Amino acid sequence: MRRMFASLVNLNGPGHFVxxxxxxxxxxxxxxxxxxxxxxxxxxxxxxxxHGGRR
Amino acid sequence: xxxxxxxxxAVIDLPxxxxxxTAKVRHAALDALPxxxxxxxxxxxxxxxxxxxxxxxxxxxxxxxxxxGMVLAVFGPAWWHESPTGLFVxxxxxxxxxxxxxxxxxxxxxxxFMAAWRGRRRATWVTGVVSFVVSVGxxxxxxxxxxxxxxxxxxxxxxxxxxxxGAGAIFxxxxxxQMLMWHIVLLPLAVGVLVGGHIxxxxxxxxxxxxxxxxxxxRTDTAPADTAPPxxxxxxxxxxxxx
Numbered sequence: 124m125r126r127m128f129a130s131l132v133n134l135n136g137p138g139h140f141v142x143x144x145x146x147x148x149x150x151x152x153x154x155x156x157x158x159x160x161x162x163x164x165x166x167x168x169x170x171x172x173x174h175g176g177r178r
Numbered sequence: 179x180x181x182x183x184x185x186x187x188a189v190i191d192l193p194x195x196x197x198x199x200t201a202k203v204r205h206a207a208l209d210a211l212p213x214x215x216x217x218x219x220x221x222x223x224x225x226x227x228x229x230x231x232x233x234x235x236x237x238x239x240x241x242x243x244x245x246x247g248m249v250l251a252v253f254g255p256a257w258w259h260e261s262p263t264g265l266f267v268x269x270x271x272x273x274x275x276x277x278x279x280x281x282x283x284x285x286x287x288x289x290x291f292m293a294a295w296r297g298r299r300r301a302t303w304v305t306g307v308v309s310f311v312v313s314v315g316x317x318x319x320x321x322x323x324x325x326x327x328x329x330x331x332x333x334x335x336x337x338x339x340x341x342x343x344g345a346g347a348i349f350x351x352x353x354x355x356q357m358l359m360w361h362i363v364l365l366p367l368a369v370g371v372l373v374g375g376h377i378x379x380x381x382x383x384x385x386x387x388x389x390x391x392x393x394x395x396x397r398t399d400t401a402p403a404d405t406a407p408p409x410x411x412x413x414x415x416x417x418x419x420x421x
Contacts (some may be wrong), residue, residue: 155280163284166228 181226216381225385227238229288239278240373244366248273249384251362275317282310294386302383305376312368319361333357 138151195201249267250258257264295303321332333351340346
Protein backbone atom coordinates (compact mmCIF):
# COMPACT_ATOMS: atom_id res chain seq x y z
CA MET A 124 0.00 0.00 0.00
CA ARG A 125 2.78 2.35 0.92
CA ARG A 126 4.48 1.62 -2.39
CA MET A 127 1.23 2.39 -4.21
CA PHE A 128 1.05 5.85 -2.68
CA ALA A 129 4.78 6.51 -2.69
CA SER A 130 5.84 9.77 -4.26
CA LEU A 131 6.32 9.67 -8.01
CA VAL A 132 9.40 11.83 -7.50
CA ASN A 133 12.33 10.84 -5.30
CA LEU A 134 12.28 13.51 -2.58
CA ASN A 135 15.17 12.03 -0.58
CA GLY A 136 17.86 14.49 -1.54
CA PRO A 137 18.61 18.17 -2.05
CA GLY A 138 16.13 20.16 -4.13
CA HIS A 139 16.76 21.19 -7.71
CA PHE A 140 16.94 24.87 -8.59
CA VAL A 141 17.02 26.93 -11.77
CA UNK A 142 19.08 30.10 -12.00
CA UNK A 143 18.25 32.99 -14.29
CA UNK A 144 20.45 35.99 -13.54
CA UNK A 145 19.66 37.02 -10.00
CA UNK A 146 16.47 34.91 -10.00
CA UNK A 147 16.68 31.53 -8.32
CA UNK A 148 13.66 29.27 -8.16
CA UNK A 149 13.07 25.66 -7.18
CA UNK A 150 11.96 23.31 -9.94
CA UNK A 151 8.99 22.35 -7.76
CA UNK A 152 7.76 25.94 -7.65
CA UNK A 153 8.38 26.33 -11.37
CA UNK A 154 6.26 23.24 -12.06
CA UNK A 155 3.40 24.64 -9.92
CA UNK A 156 3.54 27.98 -11.76
CA UNK A 157 3.48 26.13 -15.09
CA UNK A 158 0.47 24.09 -13.96
CA UNK A 159 -1.34 27.28 -12.90
CA UNK A 160 -0.72 28.78 -16.33
CA UNK A 161 -2.02 25.62 -18.05
CA UNK A 162 -5.13 25.49 -15.84
CA UNK A 163 -5.73 29.21 -16.40
CA UNK A 164 -5.67 28.81 -20.18
CA UNK A 165 -7.93 25.75 -19.89
CA UNK A 166 -10.36 27.70 -17.67
CA UNK A 167 -10.62 30.37 -20.38
CA UNK A 168 -10.96 28.02 -23.35
CA UNK A 169 -13.05 25.10 -22.07
CA UNK A 170 -16.80 25.85 -22.29
CA UNK A 171 -18.72 25.80 -19.04
CA UNK A 172 -21.47 23.19 -19.29
CA UNK A 173 -24.73 23.90 -17.52
CA HIS A 174 -26.95 21.56 -15.54
CA GLY A 175 -28.86 18.91 -17.47
CA GLY A 176 -26.91 19.49 -20.65
CA ARG A 177 -28.68 22.79 -21.41
CA ARG A 178 -26.51 25.37 -23.11
CA UNK B 179 -58.20 44.06 19.57
CA UNK B 180 -54.76 43.40 18.14
CA UNK B 181 -51.85 43.95 20.47
CA UNK B 182 -48.13 44.15 19.86
CA UNK B 183 -47.80 40.67 21.38
CA UNK B 184 -50.05 39.34 18.60
CA UNK B 185 -47.95 40.99 15.89
CA UNK B 186 -44.25 40.80 16.86
CA UNK B 187 -43.25 42.47 13.56
CA ALA B 188 -45.11 45.58 14.62
CA VAL B 189 -42.35 46.43 17.07
CA ILE B 190 -39.91 46.79 14.18
CA ASP B 191 -39.49 50.08 12.31
CA LEU B 192 -41.51 52.26 14.63
CA PRO B 193 -40.86 55.89 13.64
CA UNK B 194 -39.85 56.83 17.16
CA UNK B 195 -37.06 54.20 17.06
CA UNK B 196 -35.51 55.40 13.79
CA UNK B 197 -32.64 57.14 15.63
CA UNK B 198 -31.46 53.86 17.25
CA UNK B 199 -28.20 52.29 16.13
CA THR B 200 -29.84 48.90 15.43
CA ALA B 201 -32.47 50.55 13.22
CA LYS B 202 -29.85 52.53 11.31
CA VAL B 203 -27.60 49.48 10.80
CA ARG B 204 -30.59 47.35 9.71
CA HIS B 205 -31.69 49.92 7.15
CA ALA B 206 -28.15 50.40 5.84
CA ALA B 207 -27.66 46.62 5.49
CA LEU B 208 -31.01 46.13 3.73
CA ASP B 209 -30.33 49.05 1.40
CA ALA B 210 -26.88 47.70 0.49
CA LEU B 211 -27.84 44.04 0.26
CA PRO B 212 -31.56 43.32 -0.05
CA UNK B 213 -32.24 39.54 0.26
CA UNK B 214 -32.71 39.10 -3.49
CA UNK B 215 -29.28 40.54 -4.16
CA UNK B 216 -27.57 38.80 -1.23
CA UNK B 217 -28.74 35.34 -2.29
CA UNK B 218 -29.87 35.54 -5.94
CA UNK B 219 -31.45 32.60 -7.77
CA UNK B 220 -30.03 33.62 -11.13
CA UNK B 221 -26.87 35.13 -12.51
CA UNK B 222 -26.08 36.74 -15.88
CA UNK B 223 -25.13 34.30 -18.66
CA UNK B 224 -21.51 35.55 -18.66
CA UNK B 225 -21.03 34.20 -15.12
CA UNK B 226 -20.98 30.70 -16.65
CA UNK B 227 -17.17 30.62 -16.70
CA UNK B 228 -14.63 28.37 -15.05
CA UNK B 229 -12.87 31.46 -13.69
CA UNK B 230 -15.68 31.86 -11.12
CA UNK B 231 -15.46 28.18 -10.22
CA UNK B 232 -11.89 28.84 -9.10
CA UNK B 233 -13.17 31.64 -6.86
CA UNK B 234 -15.56 29.18 -5.23
CA UNK B 235 -12.79 26.54 -4.97
CA UNK B 236 -10.69 29.15 -3.15
CA UNK B 237 -13.42 29.69 -0.56
CA UNK B 238 -13.99 25.93 -0.22
CA UNK B 239 -10.27 25.32 0.30
CA UNK B 240 -10.18 28.11 2.89
CA UNK B 241 -12.96 26.32 4.80
CA UNK B 242 -10.87 23.12 4.85
CA UNK B 243 -7.78 25.09 5.94
CA UNK B 244 -9.67 26.59 8.89
CA UNK B 245 -11.35 23.30 9.88
CA UNK B 246 -8.12 21.27 9.80
CA GLY B 247 -6.26 24.09 11.57
CA MET B 248 -8.78 23.90 14.40
CA VAL B 249 -8.22 20.15 14.71
CA LEU B 250 -4.43 20.68 14.80
CA ALA B 251 -4.90 23.32 17.51
CA VAL B 252 -6.87 20.86 19.66
CA PHE B 253 -4.28 18.05 19.60
CA GLY B 254 -0.95 19.89 19.29
CA PRO B 255 2.46 19.37 17.67
CA ALA B 256 3.34 15.93 19.11
CA TRP B 257 0.11 14.60 17.58
CA TRP B 258 0.54 16.17 14.15
CA HIS B 259 4.17 14.99 13.94
CA GLU B 260 3.84 11.43 15.27
CA SER B 261 0.28 10.10 15.11
CA PRO B 262 -0.77 8.67 11.71
CA THR B 263 -4.08 10.52 12.04
CA GLY B 264 -2.25 13.67 13.05
CA LEU B 265 0.06 13.39 10.04
CA PHE B 266 -2.98 12.95 7.82
CA VAL B 267 -4.73 16.05 9.22
CA UNK B 268 -1.45 17.95 8.98
CA UNK B 269 -1.21 16.97 5.32
CA UNK B 270 -4.82 17.99 4.73
CA UNK B 271 -3.96 21.39 6.23
CA UNK B 272 -0.94 21.77 3.94
CA UNK B 273 -2.57 20.55 0.73
CA UNK B 274 -5.74 22.59 1.24
CA UNK B 275 -3.45 25.63 1.48
CA UNK B 276 -1.83 24.57 -1.81
CA UNK B 277 -5.27 24.27 -3.44
CA UNK B 278 -6.29 27.61 -1.89
CA UNK B 279 -3.36 29.49 -3.44
CA UNK B 280 -3.53 27.62 -6.75
CA UNK B 281 -7.23 28.40 -7.26
CA UNK B 282 -6.85 31.97 -5.96
CA UNK B 283 -4.05 32.76 -8.43
CA UNK B 284 -6.06 31.37 -11.39
CA UNK B 285 -9.09 33.40 -10.24
CA UNK B 286 -6.92 36.52 -9.79
CA UNK B 287 -5.35 36.19 -13.25
CA UNK B 288 -8.80 35.79 -14.79
CA UNK B 289 -10.18 38.86 -13.02
CA UNK B 290 -7.10 40.90 -13.95
CA PHE B 291 -7.57 40.22 -17.67
CA MET B 292 -11.31 40.97 -17.32
CA ALA B 293 -10.39 44.33 -15.70
CA ALA B 294 -12.84 43.35 -12.98
CA TRP B 295 -12.46 46.70 -11.20
CA ARG B 296 -14.64 48.40 -13.84
CA GLY B 297 -17.96 49.90 -12.84
CA ARG B 298 -17.45 50.87 -9.20
CA ARG B 299 -15.96 47.45 -8.43
CA ARG B 300 -12.61 48.79 -7.19
CA ALA B 301 -13.32 47.67 -3.63
CA THR B 302 -14.12 44.14 -4.85
CA TRP B 303 -10.80 43.97 -6.70
CA VAL B 304 -8.80 45.52 -3.85
CA THR B 305 -10.23 43.21 -1.17
CA GLY B 306 -9.35 40.25 -3.39
CA VAL B 307 -5.77 41.38 -3.95
CA VAL B 308 -5.25 42.29 -0.29
CA SER B 309 -6.68 38.88 0.69
CA PHE B 310 -3.97 37.30 -1.44
CA VAL B 311 -1.20 39.36 0.17
CA VAL B 312 -2.44 38.70 3.72
CA SER B 313 -2.81 34.99 2.91
CA VAL B 314 0.88 34.90 1.95
CA GLY B 315 1.66 36.17 5.45
CA UNK B 316 -0.67 33.59 6.99
CA UNK B 317 1.04 30.80 5.06
CA UNK B 318 4.50 32.12 5.96
CA UNK B 319 3.76 32.19 9.69
CA UNK B 320 2.29 28.69 9.27
CA UNK B 321 5.59 27.39 7.93
CA UNK B 322 7.25 29.02 10.97
CA UNK B 323 4.81 27.22 13.33
CA UNK B 324 5.48 23.65 12.20
CA UNK B 325 7.71 22.89 15.20
CA UNK B 326 10.40 21.08 13.23
CA UNK B 327 13.80 21.69 11.59
CA UNK B 328 12.07 23.05 8.50
CA UNK B 329 10.49 25.88 10.48
CA UNK B 330 13.82 26.62 12.21
CA UNK B 331 15.57 26.82 8.85
CA UNK B 332 12.89 29.10 7.37
CA UNK B 333 12.92 31.43 10.38
CA UNK B 334 16.71 31.83 10.38
CA UNK B 335 16.72 32.43 6.62
CA UNK B 336 13.83 34.93 6.84
CA UNK B 337 15.07 36.96 9.80
CA UNK B 338 17.71 38.86 7.83
CA UNK B 339 15.24 39.82 5.14
CA UNK B 340 12.61 40.92 7.65
CA UNK B 341 15.17 42.76 9.78
CA UNK B 342 16.49 44.65 6.75
CA UNK B 343 13.04 46.23 6.39
CA GLY B 344 12.98 47.34 10.01
CA ALA B 345 9.88 45.28 10.71
CA GLY B 346 11.93 42.82 12.75
CA ALA B 347 11.62 45.13 15.75
CA ILE B 348 7.96 44.19 16.14
CA PHE B 349 7.74 41.07 13.93
CA UNK B 350 10.39 38.62 15.12
CA UNK B 351 10.30 35.51 12.95
CA UNK B 352 12.48 33.59 15.42
CA UNK B 353 9.93 34.21 18.19
CA UNK B 354 7.83 31.07 17.92
CA UNK B 355 5.07 32.19 20.28
CA GLN B 356 4.59 35.45 18.41
CA MET B 357 4.53 33.73 15.00
CA LEU B 358 2.04 31.13 16.24
CA MET B 359 -0.31 33.86 17.49
CA TRP B 360 -0.07 35.69 14.16
CA HIS B 361 -0.78 32.40 12.38
CA ILE B 362 -3.76 31.19 14.41
CA VAL B 363 -5.36 34.47 15.56
CA LEU B 364 -4.54 37.69 13.72
CA LEU B 365 -3.96 36.61 10.13
CA PRO B 366 -6.84 34.08 9.90
CA LEU B 367 -9.13 36.78 11.29
CA ALA B 368 -7.88 39.24 8.68
CA VAL B 369 -8.24 36.72 5.84
CA GLY B 370 -11.74 35.77 7.03
CA VAL B 371 -12.90 39.40 7.20
CA LEU B 372 -11.36 40.23 3.80
CA VAL B 373 -12.78 37.17 2.03
CA GLY B 374 -16.19 37.71 3.65
CA GLY B 375 -16.15 41.36 2.60
CA HIS B 376 -15.04 40.36 -0.91
CA ILE B 377 -17.99 37.98 -1.29
CA UNK B 378 -20.46 40.58 0.00
CA UNK B 379 -19.04 43.13 -2.46
CA UNK B 380 -19.46 40.63 -5.30
CA UNK B 381 -23.12 40.36 -4.29
CA UNK B 382 -23.46 44.12 -3.85
CA UNK B 383 -21.88 45.19 -7.14
CA UNK B 384 -22.53 42.08 -9.22
CA UNK B 385 -20.08 40.37 -11.55
CA UNK B 386 -18.37 42.62 -14.08
CA UNK B 387 -19.85 42.31 -17.60
CA UNK B 388 -17.49 41.31 -20.42
CA UNK B 389 -16.02 44.05 -22.61
CA UNK B 390 -18.12 42.97 -25.60
CA UNK B 391 -21.31 43.21 -23.54
CA UNK B 392 -20.39 46.72 -22.45
CA UNK B 393 -19.47 47.88 -25.96
CA UNK B 394 -22.65 46.40 -27.48
CA UNK B 395 -24.81 48.57 -25.29
CA UNK B 396 -22.62 51.61 -25.78
CA ARG B 397 -22.30 51.93 -22.05
CA THR B 398 -19.30 53.62 -20.58
CA ASP B 399 -20.37 53.00 -17.02
CA THR B 400 -20.64 49.31 -16.20
CA ALA B 401 -21.89 49.99 -12.73
CA PRO B 402 -25.00 48.09 -11.70
CA ALA B 403 -28.17 49.98 -11.02
CA ASP B 404 -28.93 50.68 -7.40
CA THR B 405 -31.90 48.35 -7.51
CA ALA B 406 -31.69 44.57 -7.31
CA PRO B 407 -30.97 42.43 -9.26
CA PRO B 408 -27.50 43.75 -10.21
CA UNK B 409 -28.04 42.90 -13.87
CA UNK B 410 -30.76 43.18 -16.45
CA UNK B 411 -33.26 40.31 -16.01
CA UNK B 412 -33.55 39.73 -19.76
CA UNK B 413 -29.95 38.50 -19.73
CA UNK B 414 -30.53 36.19 -16.83
CA UNK B 415 -29.97 32.47 -17.09
CA UNK B 416 -30.30 29.82 -14.40
CA UNK B 417 -27.10 29.51 -12.41
CA UNK B 418 -24.65 27.30 -14.22
CA UNK B 419 -26.41 27.57 -17.59
CA UNK B 420 -24.61 28.92 -20.58
CA UNK B 421 -27.87 29.70 -22.50
